[in-house]
Amino acid sequence: MGLRSYIVARILLMIPMIFLLLSIVFLIIRVMPGDPVSLHFERRASEEAMAELRHELGMDKPLYVQYFEYLAGLLRGDMGKSMAPGRHSISQEIFSAFPATLELALFSMVIAVGIGILLGVGASRSYNSIQDYVVRVFGTVIYAIPVFFLGMILLLIFSVNLHWFPAGGRTKPLMEPGGLTVYLSKPAGGFLLHFLQSFPVGLAFLVVCFIALKRKHVKFWPRGLMFSLLAFFAGWGVYAMVAWHFMSAGVLHISTGLYTIDSVFEGNIVKLVEAARYLFLPSLTLGLMLSGVFIRLTRSNMLETLRLDFVTAARARGLKEGAVVYGYALRNAFLPILTMMGLQFAMLLGGAILTETTFSWPGLGRYLVDRINFRDYTAIQGAVVLFGILVAIVNLVVDILYAYLDPRIRF
Amino acid sequence: MDVEFEGVKMRKFKDSRRGVSAIVVVAAIILIVIVVVAALYALQIGPFGVVKTELIMGTTDSVESAVDPAQAYDFFGWEIIQNTGAALVDIEPGSSAGPEDYTGALATDWTPSIDLKTWTFTLREGVLFEDGTEFNASHVKYSFDRNIGIASPDGPQYNMEYDAIIDNVEVVSKYVVKFNLKIPFAPFLGLMACQASSIVNPEYAGGWKTDWNMDDIVWYENGTDARTRNPMDLGPYILTKWERVAGKDNEMRLEANPNYWNKDAGLPKTDVVVIKFYADATALRLAIEAGDIDVAFRHITATDIADLQDDPDVKVWQGVGAAIQYMIFQEDDLPGLPSLNNAAVRRALTACLDRPEVCETVFLNQSSPLYSMIPTGMMGRPAGVPGPFKALGDANYTYARSLLADLGYNETNKLEIELWYESSGHYPSSPEQAALYKSQFEASGVISVTLKSADWPSYRINRNEGVMHVFLYGWYPDYIDPDNYAFLYWAPWLGHHYTKYNATNNYNATKATYDDARGSTVESTRISLYDELEGYMVDDCPVVPIWQGAAWAVTKPNIKGVYLDITQTWRIWLLYEEE
Numbered sequence: 001m002g003l004r005s006y007i008v009a010r011i012l013l014m015i016p017m018i019f020l021l022l023s024i025v026f027l028i029i030r031v032m033p034g035d036p037v038s039l040h041f042e043r044r045a046s047e048e049a050m051a052e053l054r055h056e057l058g059m060d061k062p063l064y065v066q067y068f069e070y071l072a073g074l075l076r077g078d079m080g081k082s083m084a085p086g087r088h089s090i091s092q093e094i095f096s097a098f099p100a101t102l103e104l105a106l107f108s109m110v111i112a113v114g115i116g117i118l119l120g121v122g123a124s125r126s127y128n129s130i131q132d133y134v135v136r137v138f139g140t141v142i143y144a145i146p147v148f149f150l151g152m153i154l155l156l157i158f159s160v161n162l163h164w165f166p167a168g169g170r171t172k173p174l175m176e177p178g179g180l181t182v183y184l185s186k187p188a189g190g191f192l193l194h195f196l197q198s199f200p201v202g203l204a205f206l207v208v209c210f211i212a213l214k215r216k217h218v219k220f221w222p223r224g225l226m227f228s229l230l231a232f233f234a235g236w237g238v239y240a241m242v243a244w245h246f247m248s249a250g251v252l253h254i255s256t257g258l259y260t261i262d263s264v265f266e267g268n269i270v271k272l273v274e275a276a277r278y279l280f281l282p283s284l285t286l287g288l289m290l291s292g293v294f295i296r297l298t299r300s301n302m303l304e305t306l307r308l309d310f311v312t313a314a315r316a317r318g319l320k321e322g323a324v325v326y327g328y329a330l331r332n333a334f335l336p337i338l339t340m341m342g343l344q345f346a347m348l349l350g351g352a353i354l355t356e357t358t359f360s361w362p363g364l365g366r367y368l369v370d371r372i373n374f375r376d377y378t379a380i381q382g383a384v385v386l387f388g389i390l391v392a393i394v395n396l397v398v399d400i401l402y403a404y405l406d407p408r409i410r411f
Numbered sequence: 412m413d414v415e416f417e418g419v420k421m422r423k424f425k426d427s428r429r430g431v432s433a434i435v436v437v438a439a440i441i442l443i444v445i446v447v448v449a450a451l452y453a454l455q456i457g458p459f460g461v462v463k464t465e466l467i468m469g470t471t472d473s474v475e476s477a478v479d480p481a482q483a484y485d486f487f488g489w490e491i492i493q494n495t496g497a498a499l500v501d502i503e504p505g506s507s508a509g510p511e512d513y514t515g516a517l518a519t520d521w522t523p524s525i526d527l528k529t530w531t532f533t534l535r536e537g538v539l540f541e542d543g544t545e546f547n548a549s550h551v552k553y554s555f556d557r558n559i560g561i562a563s564p565d566g567p568q569y570n571m572e573y574d575a576i577i578d579n580v581e582v583v584s585k586y587v588v589k590f591n592l593k594i595p596f597a598p599f600l601g602l603m604a605c606q607a608s609s610i611v612n613p614e615y616a617g618g619w620k621t622d623w624n625m626d627d628i629v630w631y632e633n634g635t636d637a638r639t640r641n642p643m644d645l646g647p648y649i650l651t652k653w654e655r656v657a658g659k660d661n662e663m664r665l666e667a668n669p670n671y672w673n674k675d676a677g678l679p680k681t682d683v684v685v686i687k688f689y690a691d692a693t694a695l696r697l698a699i700e701a702g703d704i705d706v707a708f709r710h711i712t713a714t715d716i717a718d719l720q721d722d723p724d725v726k727v728w729q730g731v732g733a734a735i736q737y738m739i740f741q742e743d744d745l746p747g748l749p750s751l752n753n754a755a756v757r758r759a760l761t762a763c764l765d766r767p768e769v770c771e772t773v774f775l776n777q778s779s780p781l782y783s784m785i786p787t788g789m790m791g792r793p794a795g796v797p798g799p800f801k802a803l804g805d806a807n808y809t810y811a812r813s814l815l816a817d818l819g820y821n822e823t824n825k826l827e828i829e830l831w832y833e834s835s836g837h838y839p840s841s842p843e844q845a846a847l848y849k850s851q852f853e854a855s856g857v858i859s860v861t862l863k864s865a866d867w868p869s870y871r872i873n874r875n876e877g878v879m880h881v882f883l884y885g886w887y888p889d890y891i892d893p894d895n896y897a898f899l900y901w902a903p904w905l906g907h908h909y910t911k912y913n914a915t916n917n918y919n920a921t922k923a924t925y926d927d928a929r930g931s932t933v934e935s936t937r938i939s940l941y942d943e944l945e946g947y948m949v950d951d952c953p954v955v956p957i958w959q960g961a962a963w964a965v966t967k968p969n970i971k972g973v974y975l976d977i978t979q980t981w982r983i984w985l986l987y988e989e990e
Contacts (some may be wrong), residue, residue, distance in 0.1 A: 038872060038875075039868040039869075041869070046564070060564040082658065084475075084658060085563075086476040086477060086630040086631065088632075088633075089632070090631075092633045093633075093657050093658050096633055096656045097657035152693075155697050155701075156697075159700075159701040159703075160697055160700045163610065163702055166701065167690075167694065167697040167698040167701040168689055168690070168694045168698055168703070169687055169703075170661075173467060173662060173687065174685075175662070357691055357694070358690070358693075358694065359694070360688070360690040360692075360698075362656035362657065362661045363657075364657065364660075366659070366690060367656075367658065367659070369656030370657070370658065370659060371658070373835050373868075375866075375868040375869075
């Protein structure tokens, strides 16, 4: 099976998996004892008020209707309404917190993997030395320390005593980056002139198409020519229309919600440093904690790999030690690390509840805890489904990387 | 170390320096980052010296869902309404909210009728909404018609029964408005001063119309202009930024209202106030210690307050709190448990309570024992004078045993009760409190207690269904008047069925006294009526006061203008930083 077929097969497998997850979550929420609606009034509510809330949430409809409406809503990206007053869109609430969680997860993972691999490789290369012992103890201790405790210690040192980093939040007031904003104006000559001016874009598409066709050894006549013309006209036309659309709007705004990235988009170094200051301690806390896993995993896998014949052979051929360790041995020892990266990253995307609470980081973890405390069943259902989908996607990416790194897996 | 490869011994190359260098590189990178950032910070250059906001306040609170007076019924929602809106009257900062403590806000003068069923207000002239529209009597009628008309089941009008008090609002002239009430209501000024009576700007509240429903509530909406999410703009501040993440407040920005009616008095004292929201009390404490914020208000734990009082870099402010905690006895029979509809049993249990011990051990003396449902600091309840429940004593086991002995309870046949507490942090230190109450009851030797708990949503359901035998509950007032506390003895939504078993006894006398107090504006008369009412309740003990919380704020030492009084109003417009 080629890599492409493997990816397609994995994506197709993911669909029934997610469908099953949605169905189970939907059913569990519905069969739980008690009337969730009655939980949401400060005082004893009238039957009319409860019936109104049931109706508003669609809970007065037959179960199968609710189910299909729920699935249809999910296809539109609509996870339903929260049971909290205001009945806000769950999708909006979740996605307002997701960038913060994603940013924390990304930077924590970089720190965890960076420290884990470097220390793990170092320890494996100096097996049974003082350095190895120190790294092993560090890996065990750092993973065993409760994350809120580690966070608290870092806060006390770097925030309260040294005043180097802030104690919580995502950035300083008024320092939220806006992302990339480009103000566009329409050319004076109208769409026709704009269309003609877009001609070079069509040419660029043509060049890219030629290169791709050449690499694939496609004959110029007749398929090559057909593809080239298609790329040329489609690229030209689509670009002209999309660009015109944004020009009509007058502004093109790109914002990821990740403050560090958006600061770069905005080109504002001040905001970037501010965002990094706020991100540093929570990322370091989570990263240090998770590095314990990667240190131990890297060390044990590298120990096995460094004993293998091909490493000895590589050394015997006079390759530099760095190239042998990082270019040959680590690449072979990397598959279990990659699996662990995927698992941990998926877990982090679900919200690092304790870290987010310690650093008042406005992410998904706090949302889920808050909604659980409120018994907001519809919001919990939305959050669980999102986590499930995220785990499935991360697993898919890991599997694809796996297949890319180790072709045997595709067969 | 040698290794063998295809029968040939080879020297395994071991270069430990490389492992060491990797660690050194990582450590060096981390160190460089830390040193650079620290240097920038220390020198206050670049990113750290650019933006200066006027005042930053931190809190663990959050608006529940809206800052619309027709919907908001939560502490912080009301705080924002208080600071961005204005009502007809206000309460003098630092006062006990007695009749003489009301001052004019949007009204300059008021006159009740002799029967207290009509209240006429003369409005301040020349007051402008933010958009320049002149405020007049029609805006007052609009605001109350709207609030009562929307009648949200989660909102203050439903919970405070505005429609049971106010019959209609009448525009007499451009600057005179008359409230016609259904009942004589002495605490009407208190009701008018509360945040749910703030005047809204029709421009932001759904426009001029007469038919109202839930769709007219102004909710928070993600990604929209904060100004449009707040229907008020007659107060000292305008809400210019309101960012919520995942249903919780993340940051707010209040900017001075250029049209504030009292701006000539130099208010608000600080032009811009940014409110940052923290996940919990520990995070808030660390933020004030780290210097990230200028003011920390709600919630800081008792132990943190005790620590911070010794910290020279911050100032701890203590004030009177209006929040109270009380114990409720379920009078309906519950399976397997003795009935508590006998007042002697309830009195015996009350006599076992040792309030000073709770305040001392659980709250480190940052709350005070409460012997009246009307808290100390309010009209008729001056500090130093214990309330009527003091008559039953604290840890008065002799009295409790004698009462229970008459009912056949003794060391071998103990009174068995279930004591419930809320377990998800809705009230402070509930598990610790409950454990102490259990030990106090059991110290009598004739009572056996089983502790039970439930999280807040389940607790409320249990309360409604009347399944909790003895349980803890709390209250902070809607409007600042004894009227808003005294009714708790028989409040039907507490589900304790007091009125079911006592409808012909003390309850009738109590209710009549309560209504009389509502119908009198003479302070001394009202005080004696509340004393009389609580006298009946000491006999019946349907609900028993335990403690009264204090109000706390922590600021940087140079922050002034903090008022923590019985009104529980957090007056951001009075805060300022002294140079």
